[in-house]
Amino acid sequence: MRKWSFIVGGLLVAVLLAGVVSNFASPHPDGLDSSLLEGCTLDTRGEITGGSCPAQQEQEHEIGGPLTDYGIAGLDNEFLSTGLAGVLGVLLTFAVAGGAFWLVRRREAGYAPKAGGPRDADQPGTSATSQG
Amino acid sequence: METLAMHISNGIINGPVAAAFxxxxxxxxxxxxRRGRLDLDDRLAPMAGLxxxxxxxxxMLNFPIFTxxxxxxxxxxxxxxxxxGPWVGALCIAVVxxxxxxxxxxxxxxxxxxxxTNMAVIAVAVAYLLIALLLRVLPRTTTGLAVTAFVAASVSVVVAAMGFxxxxxxGGTADLGGNLAGLAGTMAASHLFIGIGEGLITATTVVTVAKVRPDLVYALRKPAASATIATVGGVR
Incomplete structure (x- = not known):
């Protein structure tokens, strides 16, 4: 199954990136965050110490949860914490996105990659039920 | 503990504007x-999940930029x-x-x-318009594909930043004292450089996939499968 070997290989790369390489990511705020911090002074840990900036209006997240800020709550080893959270995120994203796309996909009787455009090949009898 | 948040936090934009978006x-x-379903077949669905x-x-991989x-x-x-493709692509970003x-x-x-709206709708739309245009005018080579990916990625990031x-x-909640241009300036400057990183990552990834499995690159499909793009051969 050529298709699945590519998917599995790609997932392995994503797991490595999120599980290992993520620990070497820059700790600095990104372009959005740093723009919103413009005007404020920060301490070495990135906490606002003074001044006035849009980021001060920030409010609590609705959910939070044990994986907040891409770490596992209560796991002191930062390398493991970030890595595990990253791997969980990759697998969860693949499951949610892949699962949803698989469910809504066009069902075909046979595999015919170049037989006409997607619109022509659509099988209304099998796939248009949820379109309303 | 440094914060790793990278998207818009609560309280930054007021409720009504957030709800409208x-x-x-x-x-x-x-x-x-609706449109994406027409593209999603047994081959594209797992690819889109990936x-x-x-x-x-x-x-998760924040890279340092100039400043x-x-x-x-x-x-x-x-x-x-x-x-x-644009329809399924936007859905991918939304799921993330x-x-x-x-x-x-x-x-x-x-x-x-x-x-x-910024990252799934605006960025993908801008990127896809550029992809459709550039693949028409650039040579059908690895370089042409790389340049297409780089330009589409870089420009889409800056436009998405302007969306914010x-x-x-x-609906911004802080009083900028009429200095919206200042925010626009810092957003544009930082995202110009982020766009370069985005362009390099996108070009590298797309070229790699095109070498291994050109049939899995939507933008390289025959016109029948992507109506907006003129005939573009696979890259080998």
Whole structure:
């Protein structure tokens, strides 16, 4: 199954990136965050110490949860914490996105990659039920 | 502990504007589901799942940019548009943003419509328009594909950043003292450089996939499969 070997290989790369390489990511705020911090002074840990900036209006997240800020709550080893959270995120994203796309996909009787455009090949009898 | 949040936090944009963009995002995603279903077959569905998972992973990889103390990360709009097309691509980014907001506390749930509009709708739309245009005029070579990916990715990031500036103009909660141009300036400057990183990552990834499995690159498909793009051969 050529298709699945590519998917599995790609997932392995994503797991490595999120599980290992993520620990070497820059700790600095990104372009959005740093723009919103413009005007404020920060301490070495990135906490606002003074001044006035849009980021001060920030409010609590609705959910939070044990994986907040891409770490596992209560796991002191930062390398493991970030890595595990990253791997969980990759697998969860693949499951949610892949699962949803698989469910809504066009069902075909046979595999015919170049037989006409997607619109022509659509099988209304099998796939248009949820379109309303 | 340094914060790793990278999307719009609660409280940054006021409720009514956030809600309005929630409606806009929902409408856009509904269109994407309808159009995307026509693209989604047994081959594209798992690929699209992989693209979402890959973008989640690479978004964690903040890279340093020119100014001290500022980083950037992939948004992924151009990458998704090239690999799985604009409709499914936008849905991929939306899934990533929803997972990040609901499970990783990154980006307020109430702010999701703003983020989805910027990164899933605007970035993907801009990227795909550029992809359709550039693949027509550039030579059908690896270089042509790389340049297409790079330009589409870079420009889409800057336009998405400007999307946020518009949202802030409409509903920003802090009094900038009439200095919206200052925010626009810092957003544009940082995202110009983030766009370079985005372009390099997108070009590298797309060229790699095109070498291994050109049939999995949506932008390289025959016209029948992507009506907007003129005949483009596979890259080997």
């Amino acid at each position: 929630g409606v806009i995002a929902l409408a856009a995603l509904t269109v994407c589901v 693209v979402a998972a890959f973008i989640f992973a690479v978004q 001290a103390g500022v980083s950037g990360h992939l948004l992924g709009g151009a990458l998704a548009a090239m690999l799985v 943003l929803v997972v990040q907001a609901l499970v990783f506390g990154d980006g307020g749930v109430a702010m999701l419509g703003l983020s989805i 500036v518009v949202q802030y103009w409409l």
